[in-house]
Amino acid sequence: xxxxxxxxxxxxxxxxxxxxxxxxxxxxxxxxxxxxxxxxxxxxxxxxxxxxxxxxxxxxxxxxxxxxxxxxxxxxxxxxxxxxxxxxxxxxxxxxxxxxxxxxxxxxxxxxxxxxxxxxxxxxxxxxxxxxxxxxxxxxxxxxxxxxxxxxxxxxxxxxxxxxxxxxxxxxxxxxxxxxxxxxxxxxxxxxxxxxxxxxxxxxxxxxxxxxxxxxxxxxxxxxxxxxxxxxxxxxxxxxxxxxxxxxxxxxxxxxxxxxxxxxxxxxxxxxxxxxxxxxxxxxxxx
Numbered sequence: 001x002x003x004x005x006x007x008x009x010x011x012x013x014x015x016x017x018x019x020x021x022x023x024x025x026x027x028x029x030x031x032x033x034x035x036x037x038x039x040x041x042x043x044x045x046x047x048x049x050x051x052x053x054x055x056x057x058x059x060x061x062x063x064x065x066x067x068x069x070x071x072x073x074x075x076x077x078x079x080x081x082x083x084x085x086x087x088x089x090x091x092x093x094x095x096x097x098x099x100x101x102x103x104x105x106x107x108x109x110x111x112x113x114x115x116x117x118x119x120x121x122x123x124x125x126x127x128x129x130x131x132x133x134x135x136x137x138x139x140x141x142x143x144x145x146x147x148x149x150x151x152x153x154x155x156x157x158x159x160x161x162x163x164x165x166x167x168x169x170x171x172x173x174x175x176x177x178x179x180x181x182x183x184x185x186x187x188x189x190x191x192x193x194x195x196x197x198x199x200x201x202x203x204x205x206x207x208x209x210x211x212x213x214x215x216x217x218x219x220x221x222x223x224x225x226x227x228x229x230x231x232x233x234x235x236x237x238x239x240x241x242x243x244x245x246x247x248x249x250x251x252x253x254x255x256x257x258x259x260x261x262x263x264x265x266x267x268x269x270x271x272x273x274x275x276x277x278x279x280x281x282x283x284x285x286x287x
Contacts, residue, residue, distance in 0.1 A: 018146060025143050026248035033248075033255030040259030061124035065116045071133030076108035078141030082149040096160060100241055101148040103167060107233070108141075110175070118182050140249055147245035155242035163240025166232055173218055173229030180219075181226065184212045213272045220276075221284035223268050224261040228282055231257055258282055 079101055155163065188211065218225030231254055238250035265281030280287055 018150060022143065022147050022151075022245055025139060026147075026245045029139070029143065029248040029252050033252035037255035037259065041262075060127045062127050062130060064121035064123075064125045065119060067125050067127070067130035067133075068116045068119070069112055071130045072108060072112040072137055074134065074138040075141035075144075076105055076112050078138070078145045079105035079108065082145035085149060096153055096240075097148045097151075099164075100153070100237065100246075101145065103164075103237070104144050104148075107171065108137075115178065118179065120182070120185055140252075143245050144249060147243060148241070151243055151245075153241045153243060155240055159242060160240045163236045163238070166236030166239060167234075168236075170229045170232030170234075170236055174226050174233055175229075177218055177224075177226035177229060180217060181214065184214060188212050211271055213268065213275060220279070222261070222280045222282055223265040224257075224282060227257040227261045228284070231282075258287075 083098070083101055083105060153160065214223075218229070222228050231250075234246075234250040234253045238246040240246075261282035265279075269275050
């Protein structure tokens with residue numbers, strides 16, 4: 001029995017080695033993305049935050065700004081850890097890997113510590129929403145950081161620079177669209193306060209709290225250019241790398257954001273009678 005167990009251990013002792021763990025986590029991310037995508041379209045339950053925060057009724061809530069920082073920060077911190085390792089000559093990959101990891105860290109620094117400062121949430125979010133986000137960002141932070149620190153990218157120069165260009169374009173669309181939506185919320189709040197000061201009618205106050213239809217810019221093409229931009233961003237990231245771990249993140253991003261884009265698209269159509277019929281939900285001119 002002892003010899004059997006010893007042989008079994010020797011045959012499988014590499015299960016906990018980092019290459020195996022990275023592959024396992026990457027395939028698990030792809031599988032979870034496929035499952036979530038199918039579940040989201042079958043059940044049609046939106047993510048419980050923002051205007052859909054009340055779809056999941058619970059007394060365990062948290063301030064959205066604090067919850068957002070907590071959930072997003074691990075991706076930045078883990079990426080920063082691997083970048084610091086590069087400075088003390090423990091980085092075993094090339095400068096192209098460092099560029100990709102730096103872009104990942106910059107994205108999550110902005111998402112963790114800058115973007116929340118400009119948001120103006122009006123309701124608490126369920127803790128479970130941010131807990132799931134924390135788990136994913138820790139998982140993905142390690143997956144991207146460790147893989148880029150130990151594996152050479154497999155893309156050739158053409159694909160690498162094409163991927164970087166797509167990443168930058170996607171980041172621009174994502175950030176510009178996010179801050180435009182924040183400006184609309186501020187404008188809506190001003191209109192609501194003004195109407196509430198002028199009337200005591202509950203019906204009129206309710207009208208004043210309606211959403212403002214997003215227009216112009218990338219909103220001419222899709223209802224959720226912020227989601228489209230983020231998808232393009234991580235698609236470019238995967239193309240530039242060519243490795244499994246980066247493709248897993250890109251696939252999961254699509255699986256996570258596509259159902260949300262459709263839900264928002266439907267929300268806009270139900271909220272605005274004059275909503276443009278030719279505007280797509282997620283991908284310009286296609287979907």
